[in-house]
Amino acid sequence: METETLKLIKQALPAYKSHQIDVTLDLLNDNNTVPFIARYRKEMTGNLDEVEIREIQDEANRISKLQQRKQEVLKQISEQGKLTAKLSAAINAATQMQQVEDLYLPYKQKRRTKATIAKEAGLFPLAQWVLQFNHEPVETVADKYINEKVPDRKSVLAGVHEILAEAIGERAEFRDWIRRYTQRNGVLTSQLKRNGQEQDADQVYQIYYDFQSALKKLSPYQTLAMNRGEKAGVLTVKITVDEPAIEQYLKFQLIGRRKGPAVAIVGAAYQDAYKRFIGPAIERELRRSLTETAQDHAIQVFGNNLYHLLMQAPLKNHVVMGFDPAYRTGCKLAIMDGNGKFLAKQVIYPHKPASAAKRKQAMPEFIDLLNHYQVDMIAIGNGTASRESEQFVAEAIKQTKRDVRYTIVNEAGASVYSASAVARTEFPDFNVEERSAVSIGRRLQDPLAELVKIDPKSVGVGQYQHDVPESSLDEQLDRVVETAVNQVGVDLNRASVELLARISGLTKQTAINIVAYREENGSFTSRPELKKVPRLGPKAYEQSVGFLRIVNGKNVLDNTDIHPESYPVAKRILASLNLNLNQVGTPAVASALENVAVKDLSHRLDVGSATLQDILKSLQRPGRDRRDDMPAPILRTDVLQISDLKPGMKLQGTVRNVVDFGIFVDIGVKQDGLVHISHLSKAYVSSPAAVASVGDIVTVWVLEVDEQRHRIQLTMVAPND
Missing domain, CATH: 1.10.150.310 (Tex RuvX-like domain-like)
Structure with a gap:
């Protein structure tokens, strides 16, 4: 017989067949990993993939927490002697945590409020009498409740007001209706704070200085951007809604067609209840909900980008040079054979402020290395001095008689790896920059094997990843890495500890x-x-x-x-x-x-x-x-400058990042160009991720170039279309 928890899980996941949920949960409870179930138990689960299995797993965890919370709430209310059959049934029927918390609110232990003090003064019966809408003058009845704690009529009526306002504010059905109404009809507005412009010298948040959007139309990245602007002291953000409509609802529920002296008292109570209790609480809840939704979306965007970055095609059987550019400290070079084995390292000084003699010496040294080790691919990091280094490499290639090509590699996270215990163990005698050069080169040879050594948050393919809970981001990125590694598989005799530790069923220690x-x-x-x-x-x-x-x-x-x-x-x-x-x-x-x-x-x-x-x-x-x-990286032999770009120019590029408002494409100049979502296709595009993924090779046309601000606008729609 199904447990209540299992019934709720199945109700929440109508897209799955009952037996798929049963089998998947049984397999997970038997300590089978998600990659193993997805790959080797397809007949049992009905061919569910990793994403679907994890959806079932996550929903089961959510429902388990919900059921646990229900039991805690039922126990708390029961211990107060206030648990009725109707309330118990309502709590047990709840399918969302918020419903449970709404029902628990009137019974929740709280600090002493004005309403609590009024009840202690014996005014609760009078508050109940007011809600009966008797025609007897309230003032006359109120005088009967005067005592030492409420010495006059004004104090009595103020106490009754507090009792009524708090009780109305804690009614679960009122909060539920107002929450849903605000979700449907509310508007999120942001305004420039007084002196806010001083905190925003670069006008990062300019678009939000006077901004509004219906809650139901708000984009996740807009939510996170406004949150950040608010936190930085630049913006004031709030939810506005048609308050008279909400007050009309409360009037209908509480007063209806009743008349009499109590109407004014109840009316004042529900207006105050909304302004002091319900409205602010609903705004906090909805802001929190919007933020959580936006954070979940940002985490999914990061995870999707990370997956495609990890799944980029390896460049096998090529001798590769990793080139870590720099000015003053020189460019660090590291050469790896076709299997990624380190062969040699060197530092050259091709850029100012190095002396003329060192700069002159850099070219022959570099060409000698290329020829001696038969290097055929060069991976140049995209950090400081990258563009000057690209020009240097392109000139060197012209002077060699062999077929040598280069590509720009995103070096995000290379410095994190270089200073890590993993890197120190791998190359104990290298300095940090030399380890970076190795990492940059190996990223071209086998992105997956190299990137698993780095904290996934550091690889630079996210959107607002610094605005999301670190634990949630880590959990999602760990899942992505686990999926990628197990989908590819590893060579047991060559895989590093870091790669093996990501394999289904293995731990760091077994690796x-x-x-x-x-x-x-x-x-x-x-x-x-x-x-x-x-x-x-x-x-x-x-x-x-x-x-x-x-x-x-x-x-x-x-x-x-x-x-x-x-x-x-x-x-x-x-x-x-x-x-x-x-x-x-x-x-x-x-x-x-x-x-x-x-x-x-x-x-x-x-x-x-x-x-x-x-x-x-x-x-x-x-x-x-x-x-x-997967598409292979674009390899180049010559340099393209931003000044070479002209509107209408057709280029090929590599997608470096996918965000909500478009994609960033490396077209071979220092700055990645942006293809706004409106220029991804002739047809309507709801999400850039539906059109492109990190690592894709795409054809683009130049729309606009702003050399001064180093911004490039691109389109994927051909001009003649």
Whole structure:
């Protein structure tokens, strides 16, 4: 029989079938990881992906917290002796935390209020009498309640007012209606604060000096921008709503068509209740809700951008030079072989304020390095002196007789990595800048392997990431990294501790143990050898092994994402086609598997079609890296200046960041150009993320160039369209 919690989860997730929720929660409760469930339990879940599994997981956590809070509230009210059957039913029926808190509000322990003092003075019966709308003069009845604590009629009526105002302010049904009305009809306004312009010398918040928007039309980035301006002392932000309409609702609910002397008293009470209690509380709630929604959206934007950044195509089998530009301290160079192994480092001084002699010496030194190590790709960091360094590299390429290309690499987070314990362990004898050069070069060779060493918040692909709760951001980004690493898989014999620690079922300690075992015993030759690693038990092995690859091992299936539990199925598939393991990876096998009738084979082998299709893909391309299908970075041999740009010019660029109002594109000049959301397509675009992702190669046309402000406006709509 379903528990109440499970019923609520299913009610909240109508898009999922009942058995999908049941199975997913059972698998999660059995300590299966999200990547493992998404990849290897497709038949059980109905082919749910990581996002869908996490949605079920998150909703289950939300409902569990809701149910826990309900029990706490019921217990608190019961201990006061005020829990009725009707109130208990209302609390148990609540589906949102706010509903529970509204119902609990009248019973919540609070500091002594004016209403509390009035009740202590014996005025509660009089307040109840007023709500009966008797025709007897209120003043006459009020005089009967005069005592030492309320020595005159004025004090009595003031006390009754406080009791009524507080009671009205705590009515759950009133708060619910007013909240929903304000959500539908409220307007968020921002105004420049007195002396606010002094706090905004660069006019960052100029657009919000006199701004208003309906709450239901407000964009998440606008919410966060106004919050930031308010915090900086630049803006005054508030919610406005049609208060007379709200007061009319309260009048209808509390007074209706009644007449008599009590009408004025109740009217004054509900007006005061709204102004002092309900209105400010609803404004705080809605501002908080808007902020939380905007923060969640910003976190999703960051996560989506991070995923696409991590999934950029690796540049395999190229000797790469990482070039960390600088002026005074010189440019740091680091050379890595085709596998990312460090070969050499050097510092050159091609820019002022270095002496003329050092600048003259830089070019031949640089060209000698290119030729000696047969460097064919140069990754230039986009920090200080990047553009001058690009000009230097382009000139050097012209003087070499070999095919050498370069690209600008976003070095965000490189300095964070360089000063980290991970970098110190990896390169203990290097200084910080030299480690940065290695990181920049390796980012081009394998973005995923290098970026997992860095705090995800530091990679520079977010929007307002400094305005969101750090714990929530960390949780989301950890999920994104986990998804990316497990979708790609890692080479068991080359992966770093940081990369292995992100694999399903592994921890930082088991990752350290794997590397230690590898260093002591040599390369792994088969997946089952993992079982010999200390503290890597059966569950960790089951969860992780499918995501760990062994290149040139004893079993070709170990270099695929086929789980060992499915090896017998893979062999039966091959046998059904008169093929064997030794032929896996050959054109003959790929051709034979392409033409397999999946439905028929699934029935004959009694294997789920989703699992079967995954196995067939893996057998066709052992060692497959799904990132190989992603767009490769744009490589250049010459420099483009901002002064070269002219309206209408057609260019290719790489998407560096996707935000709510558009995308930023690297077109080969120092500043990224902005394609505003209105210029992404001829058709209406609701979200830039629906059109482009970080790492995409896009064709753009120059709209406008402001050299003085270093701003470039681009469009993805061809001029003739």
